[in-house]
Amino acid sequence: MKFRTPTGGRIERSRAVRFTFNGEGFDGFHGDTLASALLSHGVHLTGRSFKYHRPRGIFSSGAEEPNALVTVRRDAARITPNLRATQVELYEGLSALSQNHWPALSHDIGRVNDWLSPLFPAGFYYKTFMWPRQAWKHVYEPLIRRAAGLGRAPTLPDPDRYAQRYAHCDVLIVGGGPAGIAAALAAAQSGARVILCDESAEFGGSLLRERASINGQSSDAWLQQSLASLAQNDRVVLLNRTTAFGYFPHNFLGLNQRLTDHLSDAAAKPRERLWQIRAARVILATGAIERPLIFPGNDRPGIMLAGAAQSYLNRFGVRVGERAVLVTSSDDAYQAALDLQLGGVAVVAIADVRAHAPGALPQSARNLGLSVRTNATVLGTAGNLRVKRIALGKVVDGRVQHDETIACDAVLMSGGYTPSVHLFSQSRGKLLWDASLQAFLPGAAAENCRCVGACRGIFALYEVLADGAAAGADAPPAQLAIDSNARQCSAWLGELPRAADSSGPKAFVDWQHDVTTRDLQLATREGFHSIEHVKRYTTMGMATDQGKTSNLNALSIVAGSLDRSIPEVGLTTFRMPYTPVTFGSMAGISRGDLFDPVRMTPIHPWARGRGAVFENVGLWKRARYFPCGSEDMHAAVARECLAVRSHCGLFDASTLGKIEVVGPDAVEFMNRLYINNWSTLKVGRSRYGILLREDGFIFDDGVVARTAADRFHVTTTTGGAPRVLALMEDYRQTEWPQLKVWLTSTTEQWAVIALQGPRSRQVLEGLVEDIDISNLAWPHMAVGRGRICGVPLLLFRVSFTGELGFELNVPADHALEIWQAVYAAGAAHGITEYGTETMHVLRAEKGYIIVGQDTDGTVTPDDAGLTWAIGKNKPDFVGKRSLERASMRAADRKQLVGLRSRDGRTVLEEGAQIAEQPNHAPSQPLLGHVTSAYASSVLKAPIALGMVAGGRARIGQTLFVPMPRGEIAVEVTSPVFYDSEGTHINE
Numbered sequence: 001m002k003f004r005t006p007t008g009g010r011i012e013r014s015r016a017v018r019f020t021f022n023g024e025g026f027d028g029f030h031g032d033t034l035a036s037a038l039l040s041h042g043v044h045l046t047g048r049s050f051k052y053h054r055p056r057g058i059f060s061s062g063a064e065e066p067n068a069l070v071t072v073r074r075d076a077a078r079i080t081p082n083l084r085a086t087q088v089e090l091y092e093g094l095s096a097l098s099q100n101h102w103p104a105l106s107h108d109i110g111r112v113n114d115w116l117s118p119l120f121p122a123g124f125y126y127k128t129f130m131w132p133r134q135a136w137k138h139v140y141e142p143l144i145r146r147a148a149g150l151g152r153a154p155t156l157p158d159p160d161r162y163a164q165r166y167a168h169c170d171v172l173i174v175g176g177g178p179a180g181i182a183a184a185l186a187a188a189q190s191g192a193r194v195i196l197c198d199e200s201a202e203f204g205g206s207l208l209r210e211r212a213s214i215n216g217q218s219s220d221a222w223l224q225q226s227l228a229s230l231a232q233n234d235r236v237v238l239l240n241r242t243t244a245f246g247y248f249p250h251n252f253l254g255l256n257q258r259l260t261d262h263l264s265d266a267a268a269k270p271r272e273r274l275w276q277i278r279a280a281r282v283i284l285a286t287g288a289i290e291r292p293l294i295f296p297g298n299d300r301p302g303i304m305l306a307g308a309a310q311s312y313l314n315r316f317g318v319r320v321g322e323r324a325v326l327v328t329s330s331d332d333a334y335q336a337a338l339d340l341q342l343g344g345v346a347v348v349a350i351a352d353v354r355a356h357a358p359g360a361l362p363q364s365a366r367n368l369g370l371s372v373r374t375n376a377t378v379l380g381t382a383g384n385l386r387v388k389r390i391a392l393g394k395v396v397d398g399r400v401q402h403d404e405t406i407a408c409d410a411v412l413m414s415g416g417y418t419p420s421v422h423l424f425s426q427s428r429g430k431l432l433w434d435a436s437l438q439a440f441l442p443g444a445a446a447e448n449c450r451c452v453g454a455c456r457g458i459f460a461l462y463e464v465l466a467d468g469a470a471a472g473a474d475a476p477p478a479q480l481a482i483d484s485n486a487r488q489c490s491a492w493l494g495e496l497p498r499a500a501d502s503s504g505p506k507a508f509v510d511w512q513h514d515v516t517t518r519d520l521q522l523a524t525r526e527g528f529h530s531i532e533h534v535k536r537y538t539t540m541g542m543a544t545d546q547g548k549t550s551n552l553n554a555l556s557i558v559a560g561s562l563d564r565s566i567p568e569v570g571l572t573t574f575r576m577p578y579t580p581v582t583f584g585s586m587a588g589i590s591r592g593d594l595f596d597p598v599r600m601t602p603i604h605p606w607a608r609g610r611g612a613v614f615e616n617v618g619l620w621k622r623a624r625y626f627p628c629g630s631e632d633m634h635a636a637v638a639r640e641c642l643a644v645r646s647h648c649g650l651f652d653a654s655t656l657g658k659i660e661v662v663g664p665d666a667v668e669f670m671n672r673l674y675i676n677n678w679s680t681l682k683v684g685r686s687r688y689g690i691l692l693r694e695d696g697f698i699f700d701d702g703v704v705a706r707t708a709a710d711r712f713h714v715t716t717t718t719g720g721a722p723r724v725l726a727l728m729e730d731y732r733q734t735e736w737p738q739l740k741v742w743l744t745s746t747t748e749q750w751a752v753i754a755l756q757g758p759r760s761r762q763v764l765e766g767l768v769e770d771i772d773i774s775n776l777a778w779p780h781m782a783v784g785r786g787r788i789c790g791v792p793l794l795l796f797r798v799s800f801t802g803e804l805g806f807e808l809n810v811p812a813d814h815a816l817e818i819w820q821a822v823y824a825a826g827a828a829h830g831i832t833e834y835g836t837e838t839m840h841v842l843r844a845e846k847g848y849i850i851v852g853q854d855t856d857g858t859v860t861p862d863d864a865g866l867t868w869a870i871g872k873n874k875p876d877f878v879g880k881r882s883l884e885r886a887s888m889r890a891a892d893r894k895q896l897v898g899l900r901s902r903d904g905r906t907v908l909e910e911g912a913q914i915a916e917q918p919n920h921a922p923s924q925p926l927l928g929h930v931t932s933a934y935a936s937s938v939l940k941a942p943i944a945l946g947m948v949a950g951g952r953a954r955i956g957q958t959l960f961v962p963m964p965r966g967e968i969a970v971e972v973t974s975p976v977f978y979d980s981e982g983t984h985i986n987e
Contacts, residue, residue: 001027001040005343009317010208011036019094021070022105031201034088034096035061035068036316044301045385046070046085048101050150051514052117053110055385057301059511061086061209061308061315063199063243063579064289064548066512067299071097071151074266077159081151082544082580086308089201089262099151106385117506122519122538123526150543157592160271163259164588167277169193169237171472172253174244174423175285177205178214178461179453179468181226183283186472188233195277196230197239197255199579201262203227205287206454209311210335212461242275244286245577247427251279251447256581272585281448283471284423288454291415292549293327293353294495294517294557295378296505298413302387306414310336313343321410325390326350327378329492332459333414334361340412341368349406351376351392353492373403377497380505387411395497416491418552419455422574433567438491439552440571493566494556509557510550515540517557524561534558535572544580547572601654602751602815610833618719620655623835633837638937640834641841644801645938647830648757650823651839653807654815656702657721658750659728661712663741670704670712673731673878675861677871681706686783686796689714690861690869691724696882698855698864700724703798705783713746713783713794717851721747731878750794751815755822756805756842758987759829764788764806767825771795773806780986789821800839802846802979804987841934844945847898847975853910854896854931854945860888863947864896865975894928895951898973899944899961906968907942908933908961914948915960918967927959936977943977944970 015030021038028037035058038046044057046068056067068085073095081099088096101108113120171187173180176198184196202208207219214222230236239257246254255275260266290307292298306326312318323346326337334350338361341347350365350372357374366372377400379391390411394403418439421431428446433439434457442451450471453464470476495507495517506516515538523534531554534540540554541547547554551572559569587595599619607614612623613633625636643649661670670678674689681687686705693699700723702715716724728743755763764773770786772778773795782797791814799805810818823831840850849855849864860883861867874880882888899908912930913920920926928951933944948954954972961968974980 003042003319003321004040005313005317005319007317008314008343010202010315011317013317017090017092017094019090019092019096021096022098028090030090032090032316033061033086034070034090034094035065035085036312036318037090038085039312039320040316040318045105046301047098047150048105048108048110049299049514050100050512051120052114053101053108053112054114054299054514055301056299056511057304057386058085059292059304059308060290060549061305061311062289063087064545066510066545066549069099069150069512069544071099073097077154077156078267079154079156080582081153084544087199091262091264093264122515122522158584159267160584161269162582162584162588163270163273165273165275167195167237167275168279169195169277170280171195171283172251172277172279172281173197173283173285173472174253175205175287175453175455176200176203176238176240177285177287177453177464178207179287179458179464179471180205180283180285181223181230182465182468183285183452183472184230184236185226186469187283187474188230188236188472190473191235193235194230194233195237195239195279197242197244197257197275199241199243201241203238203240206461209307209314210461211314211339214461214465239275243577243579243581244423245579245581247282247423247447247576249428249447251282251449253277253279253282253423254576256577256585272582274585274588281450281474282427283468284442284449284451284455285453285468286420286423286451286455288417288419288459289548291418291491291493291552293329293378293413293415293492294507294509294553295327295380296498296507297381298378298411299506299508299511300381300383300387300411301385302383302409303381303411303413306333306336306412309345309410309412310339313339313345319343319345320412321345321408323348323408324410324412325392325406325408326412326414327353327376327496328414329353330414330416330490331357331359331361332417333412334359334365336412336414337365337370338368341370345410348408349373349392349404351378353377353496354490376403379498381411393497393499400497400499415493415553417454417459418548419457421451421455422546422578424449424451424455425571425574426576431571438493438556438566493552494560495553509554510538510540510545510547512543512545512550513539515550515554520554520557521561524558529562531555531558531569531572541572546575546578548578599655601652602812603652603654603753603819606816606819607652607833612833612835615836617655617836620718622655622718623652623833625835625837626833634935637835637837637841638935640832640838641937643830643832644757644803644834644838644842646758647832648755648759648763648826649801649832649834649838650819650826651754651756651834652819653752653754654750654812655718656747656752657716657718657724658746658752658809659714659716659721659725660744660746661714661728661741662710662744663739664710665739665741666710666712669732669736669739669741670714671871671874672736672876673728674704675870675874675877675879676704677874678704678706678712683708684782684784686781686798688869690866691727692861692877692879692882694879694882696860696879696885696888697857698851698859698861699727701849701851703796705794705796707783707785707794719852721745749812750809751812751818753808753810753815753819753822754800754805755808755826756799756801757803758984759826759831760804760806763822763826763829763831767821768793768795773797775987788818791818799985800848801842802848802982803842803984805985840932841936844932844934844943845936845938845978847896847945847977849896849945850932854947856947858894859896859947860893862889862895863893865952891953892950894947894949896931896975897946897948897951897955898975898977899930899933899946899959899970900973901942901944902958902969902971904941906963907935908944908968908970909963912961912963914946914970915962918960918969920960920962920967930961939977945975948972 011029011031065084170192212219242257382389430443432443689704700720794809796807928948
């Protein structure tokens with residue numbers, strides 16, 4: 001390890017670690033990153049660039065790394081591409097591979113793209129592969145996909161596990177640097193529940209690379225003492241290796257915690273954890289990213305950020321070279337130069353682009369004997385796989401003159417700092433341009449959020465600590481005085497001054513996508529004036545980099561080309577995740593069989609044993625029909641329908657959504673939601689309820705029972721349960737938060753057994769306890785609690801078939817035994833199990849709708865013939881005002897009607913259109929469509945329901961339905977085909 005310092009750094013030198021890079025063995029120490037370990041061996045070349053396959057080296061020391069992307073391989077299935085070598089922690093046996101080259105990293109045939117680059121300007125793909133059009137899919141696209149890209153996606157399923165967790169806290173602090181730690185200390189002292197997260201392996205931020213004094217002690221001692229204090233507080237959670245990737249409304253943030261990527265043996269533990277956190281207050285201490293400088297040849301291996309070189313020296317004990325040249329526009333980089341010079345790196349020149357460098361740090365550099373040149377610029381660099389020389393220039397009277405060419409193996413650059421405002425921007429906070437810092441800073445916040453430290457343009461350490469402490473204590477921002485010895489954090493944007501020859505070496509703005517100054521200028525010349533359009537045309541600021549090191553320089557170049565100011569050009573959107581997050585973390589356990597979970601009712605094993613044919617309804621497996629012998633579906637359904645109408649049938653309705661609405665304001669809550677009047681519903685009774693959207697159209701329906709003065713048992717459609725509960729919660733939390741009401745989903749707690757048919761009462765009489773189910777004592781729509789076979793029971797007398805019917809709600813754990821007991825008791829009464837297809841036929845015979853089949857999101861209660869359900873004199877309910885619009889009461893609206901085939905034998909097709917005249921011409925308007933169609937074994941005829949324009953006024957008319965085998969004449973009828981008087985249901 002030629003470039004490892006003999007002492008110093010935060011690594012554990014007593015714990016050696018072996019690893020491989022491109023198959024070659026290396027060693028490092030516990031605490032190294034892959035980047036620092038490679039640099040300790042003098043390895044700078046780590047990959048090839050995306051477009052031109054130019055040699056690229058380690059550029060930074062953190063998440064902003066655009067170049068050193070590697071693939072880490074643990075085994076055949078555990079292969080992760082595009083990891084930043086600056087964040088890959090070293091562990092024993094680590095195997096890493098460089099990317100985007102062939103046949104070897106040092107000899108890449110793809111480098112021919114660089115020599116042919118004049119043929120590949122920005123927008124090359126858009127202009128070139130337009131003809132012939134047929135060639136794109138079969139020729140161009142496969143070739144481009146093979147040539148482009150960085151790492152290769154793994155081909156085997158990911159065997160790792162990913163955990164997820166929800167949490168709440170009083171204060172969430174993002175960023176574990178000095179500002180974040182000071183904020184956490186102050187917040188914890190007030191007794192708040194605090195979560196402090198940082199994406200690095202260690203907390204400390206800038207303190208890990210800088211030497212400073214805090215309260216009379218070293219920054220290392222202060223850091224250790226502060227972290228120990230926080231760790232001992234049981235109201236504080238410390239999350240290192242944790243990236244905050246998304247800021248959502250109402251202070252809801254997503255965090256990605258890497259649990260085992262730094263361990264050599266990680267297979268038995270979850271790899272990552274996704275935290276979803278709701279915080280009362282959020283403090284963003286996300287710091288700032290050092291800004292690179294734009295000059296010809298600025299992408300060679302060995303050219304990196306000055307702060308990164310300082311970090312490798314002070315944190316990892318690694319010298320980035322032997323002879324370094326520093327190019328800067330800020331005093332801050334002088335501290336890096338001083339540290340490097342004292343650490344064994346010869347800083348042979350400091351090129352300061354400013355006219356003057358009078359500060360204390362530049363003077364310290366001069367006192368140390370370093371050569372400081374002002375009014376400097378860079379004319380170019382030389383070197384193939386590693387920088388070897390740099391040509392410096394001098395700006396005199398606005399003209400660039402060659403100054404000197406210096407031999408070096410490292411070029412360090414610093415153009416100031418770009419505050420990390422991505423999370424603040426995602427929270428819908430406003431950004432303001434600061435001309436002195438040449439950066440966007442946080443402005444007005446949209447959430448209960450404060451930005452502290454470098455992310456709001458404060459860089460002096462004592463000011464950063466004061467700012468963080470004030471935010472943690474929820475005190476007004478401190479009035480921060482500027483210390484006369486504070487660093488002058490001047491910034492430079494855009495390209496450094498260079499000679500007028502535009503054919504010289506490329507100056508890169510976006511290292512990851514090979515976007516140069518010429519590409520940006522070409523985009524503006526070709527008419528792309530929106531920065532978002534320029535971004536997409538040139539691919540600047542995309543992929544894993546997301547513009548961390550490129551955005552502001554690109555903005556400056558585009559603004560200059562358009563002769564506008566940077567605020568006028570604007571800023572591209574900060575899309576999440578700003579730093580990449582694995583798909584596994586997002587998916588959690590929702591993968592394989594759990595990606596689309598199959599939900600089965602407690603009766604499912606019994607139905608499967610009886611040979612049921614199942615269908616998917618939402619996530620549920622439901623028995624569609626029960627064939628006997630060689631019966632097909634039509635024969636089985638015909639038999640099941642006749643059995644229910646003549647004797648009794650047993651149906652599994654457990655999939656119905658069930659929601660408990662409880663509280664002193666439960667009646668008021670229900671009145672505001674549903675169209676029905678719930679104030680008049682007595683305890684022990686139920687009612688058919690209809691829920692509308694705000695636009696007045698039917699959203700869901702179901703039977704609602706009042707089981708106590710302050711409690712409703714609400715049922716929903718099978719597929720509608722989640723969305724109904726979400727809608728209820730939305731109104732409860734945002735529209736009517738003053739109402740005292742609570743909502744609980746009980747879909748899985750209650751299994752529902754529907755017993756339907758004229759003999760159903762006889763079946764139940766010997767099973768039900770504590771309830772008199774006679775017709776007088778237990779009329780239609782009665783509900784109450786009792787027991788069945790010793791098991792708690794919530795019994796409804798309701799029917800979705802038009803026959804005498806009961807629905808038994810029993811605890812899911814006892815459902816199968818109750819089902820079997822009811823089935824055994826019904827044997828003497830001709831009981832028959834039936835499925836969803838029979839249920840559909842039976843309800844259609846009675847004209848009962850199914851939401852989502854007979855409605856399509858444009859149906860009102862009146863359209864469906866359900867005006868009777870609207871509560872009389874109700875002042876308001878969801879959708880009421882929409883129903884009062886004239887268009888919602890128009891006579892020609894489509895209305896639910898029955899349809900009978902005139903030939904008495906043809907079953908219509910669901911979805912078929914309905915015409916007024918025979919031999920319908922395409923130019924003539926259609927009246928509606930068929931929503932449900934079945935062959936009725938009870939009526940011995942086909943029946944159908946349909947939505948027809950002015951349908952109720954057309955009853956008795958003949959309309960026409962085009963079918964594949966010819967047009968069918970149909971009679972418009974009432975939608976109730978069976979027992980229109982309703983005598984059976986009240987027996």
